[in-house]
Amino acid sequence: MRDVAVIGVGMTPWGELWEKSLRTIFVEPALLAIQDAGVDKVDSLIVGSMSSGLFIGQEHLASLLADYLGYGPIPAARVESACASGGLALKMGYLEVASGLSDVVLVGGVEKMTDVTGNEATFALGTAADQEYEGFHGITFPGLYALIARAHMEKYGTTRQQLAMVAVKNHLNGSKNPLAQYPFQITVEAVLNSVLVADPLRVLDCSPITDGAAAVILAPVEMAKKLKKPVVKITGIGHATDTIALSGRKDITWLESVYLAGQQAFKMAGRKPQDIQFVEVHDCFTIAEICVTEALGFVEKGKGGQAVERGLTSLTGKIPVNPSGGLKSKGHPVGATGVAQAVEVVKQLRGEAGDRQVKGARVGMAQNMGGSGGSCLVHIFERE
Amino acid sequence: MEGIIGYGAYIPRNRIKVEEIAKVWGADAPSYKKGLMLEEKSVPSPDQDTITMSVEASKNALRRARIDPREIGAVYIGSESHPYAVKPSGTVLAEALGATPEVHTSDFEFACKAGTEGMFVAFGLVKAGLIKYGLGVGADTSQGAPGDALEYSAAAGAAAFLFGRENLVAEVLNTYSYTTDTPDFWRREYQYYPQHGGRFTGDPAYFKHITGAAQGIMKLAGMKPADFAYVIFHQPNGKFPMRVGEMLGFKKPQIEPGWLVPRLGNTYSGSSPLGLTATLDIAKPGDLILLVSYGSGAGSDGFVFKVTGKIDEVRDLAPRTRDLLEKNKKYLEYGVYAKFRQKIRKAD
Numbered sequence: 001m002r003d004v005a006v007i008g009v010g011m012t013p014w015g016e017l018w019e020k021s022l023r024t025i026f027v028e029p030a031l032l033a034i035q036d037a038g039v040d041k042v043d044s045l046i047v048g049s050m051s052s053g054l055f056i057g058q059e060h061l062a063s064l065l066a067d068y069l070g071y072g073p074i075p076a077a078r079v080e081s082a083c084a085s086g087g088l089a090l091k092m093g094y095l096e097v098a099s100g101l102s103d104v105v106l107v108g109g110v111e112k113m114t115d116v117t118g119n120e121a122t123f124a125l126g127t128a129a130d131q132e133y134e135g136f137h138g139i140t141f142p143g144l145y146a147l148i149a150r151a152h153m154e155k156y157g158t159t160r161q162q163l164a165m166v167a168v169k170n171h172l173n174g175s176k177n178p179l180a181q182y183p184f185q186i187t188v189e190a191v192l193n194s195v196l197v198a199d200p201l202r203v204l205d206c207s208p209i210t211d212g213a214a215a216v217i218l219a220p221v222e223m224a225k226k227l228k229k230p231v232v233k234i235t236g237i238g239h240a241t242d243t244i245a246l247s248g249r250k251d252i253t254w255l256e257s258v259y260l261a262g263q264q265a266f267k268m269a270g271r272k273p274q275d276i277q278f279v280e281v282h283d284c285f286t287i288a289e290i291c292v293t294e295a296l297g298f299v300e301k302g303k304g305g306q307a308v309e310r311g312l313t314s315l316t317g318k319i320p321v322n323p324s325g326g327l328k329s330k331g332h333p334v335g336a337t338g339v340a341q342a343v344e345v346v347k348q349l350r351g352e353a354g355d356r357q358v359k360g361a362r363v364g365m366a367q368n369m370g371g372s373g374g375s376c377l378v379h380i381f382e383r384e
Numbered sequence: 385m386e387g388i389i390g391y392g393a394y395i396p397r398n399r400i401k402v403e404e405i406a407k408v409w410g411a412d413a414p415s416y417k418k419g420l421m422l423e424e425k426s427v428p429s430p431d432q433d434t435i436t437m438s439v440e441a442s443k444n445a446l447r448r449a450r451i452d453p454r455e456i457g458a459v460y461i462g463s464e465s466h467p468y469a470v471k472p473s474g475t476v477l478a479e480a481l482g483a484t485p486e487v488h489t490s491d492f493e494f495a496c497k498a499g500t501e502g503m504f505v506a507f508g509l510v511k512a513g514l515i516k517y518g519l520g521v522g523a524d525t526s527q528g529a530p531g532d533a534l535e536y537s538a539a540a541g542a543a544a545f546l547f548g549r550e551n552l553v554a555e556v557l558n559t560y561s562y563t564t565d566t567p568d569f570w571r572r573e574y575q576y577y578p579q580h581g582g583r584f585t586g587d588p589a590y591f592k593h594i595t596g597a598a599q600g601i602m603k604l605a606g607m608k609p610a611d612f613a614y615v616i617f618h619q620p621n622g623k624f625p626m627r628v629g630e631m632l633g634f635k636k637p638q639i640e641p642g643w644l645v646p647r648l649g650n651t652y653s654g655s656s657p658l659g660l661t662a663t664l665d666i667a668k669p670g671d672l673i674l675l676v677s678y679g680s681g682a683g684s685d686g687f688v689f690k691v692t693g694k695i696d697e698v699r700d701l702a703p704r705t706r707d708l709l710e711k712n713k714k715y716l717e718y719g720v721y722a723k724f725r726q727k728i729r730k731a732d
Contacts (some may be wrong), residue, residue, distance in 0.1 A: 016590050118582050195415050 174325020389450025421622020497679020
């Protein structure tokens with residue numbers, strides 16, 4: 001297996017991009033990534049997208065995008081693991097390069113979510129839950145995470161205010177990210193007074209509906225060394241699954257797939273949680289960030305809420321979480337999220353993150369999760 | 385000179401409060417009141433529809449215009465709730481007013497802009513010299529699906545305007561239209577309730593077309609926001625017209641007299657026309673008034689009016705709009721409202 005580096009990244013502003021179709025939304029950051037890498041060819045394309053079929057009625061995405069990009073007839077594949085589709089695309093791209101099947105791989109993630117009504121979007125997202133055990137009984141994703149939040153509050157004393165602080169922190173970080181969908185700051189009061197979605201979660205606890213895409217170029221480390229850019233290697237990969245339905249788990253406050261994927265990635269990279277200088281996590285809801293920081297071992301079990309309150313996860317804290325603004329402020333075009341996390345980590349490691357730069361960043365992590373933790377991808381990136 | 389020679393309003397007396405609707409759906413009334421700036425809305429009685437309300441509003445316009453209805457050469461009703469799919473509303477109105485048979489009649493439909501379209505064409509025929517007087521009416525018994533955000537705003541009301549060349553109440557200085565194909569809100573044939581694109585109805589739809597039309601007509605007229613005593617925008621909720629006014633550089637006191645929506649609801653084709661009748665009720669001679677409607681689909685019509693000395697003479701010949709809005713109200717519970725709006729199916 002060859003060592004793999006990220007040699008190019010691309011992302012364009014996210015939001016309600018009503019004037020752009022999926023193919024345009026994808027091609028813009030893909031071309032930026034190709035330009036950033038300075039390559040004149042791409043050997044293969046892997047694209048993550050959760051539900052283009054339900055959102056825009058389009059499947060067979062990989063061929064469509066390879067063609068629209070002007071790279072047909074290269075091999076192209078679309079992968080899906082609900083909201084972790086982007087993270088999975090990154091892993092598959094890694095394997096493509098590491099195995100020697102391709103030298104230069106374009107890994108993209110894309111979702112066009114605003115062409116449907118709110119109800120239709122809620123349904124599409126709900127397909128990431130267990131339809132027979134959860135969906136058919138009427139629960140939606142905010143409902144599932146509300147159950148987790150309520151259980152976490154009961155078990156560990158996590159407070160409503162601490163949940164709000166996750167959103168406040170991520171919006172503060174996102175206000176420094178020009179590509180974010182909602183690059184403005186919010187207050188704890190604003191979160192607590194926002195519309196109730198599923199008790200205890202309010203609308204400002206939830207990541208938004210977003211149109212967007214992101215792309216990275218992967219290549220062997222040997223090739224990366226010949227380019228005039230800092231070399232950023234992927235040193236650890238973890239990938240695990242869990243029951244899709246919450247009812248199948250021993251403890252719904254604990255995300256086992258995140259724990260297992262984290263352990264694998266740490267082992268592969270030869271790293272411990274203390275070695276990680278910042279992490280992009282899957283804060284689809286405020287409670288998710290709290291559970292994820294616990295499962296990855298950055299904070300003790302049950303102390304994720306306190307960690308936010310004490311500022312440990314802020315941009316200047318012990319372990320900055322979501323310097324990009326996270327899903328909450330940056331947006332959450334589901335299939336694109338995992339790739340966008342990689343884009344942020346690479347920018348941080350190259351020292352190109354502007355006002356939200358984590359000082360002296362050399363080792364970073366991205367954690368991308370499907371549904372309520374039914375799948376999880378973790379990647380560790382290091383600057384040589 | 386051509387312009388308005390008489391205007392009239394009609395608002396049904398029934399009201400339902402936002403709290404009463406929210407209670408039924410388990411929704412959060414304060415967030416609707418704060419977020420959309422809505423308090424209550426008008427509800428038509430079971431025997432009221434676009435035609436009956438158009439007749440009421442047009443009679444009030446005739447009272448102010450004091451003309452012989454047989455000299456009305458055109459009768460146009462704009463609505464998205466014409467009682468018949470096939471058979472005009474306008475013929476009933478023309479007959480009720482005594483304007484038949486030498487009259488051109490047509491029904492207009494362009495979501496919430498249909499009212500100003502009728503006005504636009506009636507005015508155009510007068511200006512062209514083809515007719516002596518023309519009547520343009522905007523009226524709706526708006527539909528909103530039970531439990532949908534629209535149910536809190538979909539209201540009923542009508543406004544009518546007679547256009548002519550003499551004895552003007554308000555001269556029309558300019559007209560302007562701004563139209564694109566933007567599908568933000570629609571209802572297909574045989575569907576009972578409209579569908580809408582949620583937030584898509586905002587920036588690319590309402591705000592783009594209203595700012596486009598307002599800026600276009602001000603450029604045409606060589607005027608700026610400060611030149612106008614009053615401005616009326618389409619009012620789908622309380623928030624949008626205030627926000628678009630601010631975006632264009634208007635101040636609250638210019639908007640408020642015609643801002644009826646918090647206690648009236650969105651009367652669709654009657655919305656901005658009713659804002660105009662309420663504004664004419666308090667306007668002074670010489671005042672300039674800007675009206676910009678909005679209809680989903682999408683487009684905006686703009687009018688610049690200059691109020692004349694006649695206004696003081698005709699104002700009290702028919703009920704004032706604010707009196708129709710605030711006096712003689714009757715509050716309904718949701719059950720009666722559901723019956724009035726034919727949301728309850730009875731045995732055939």
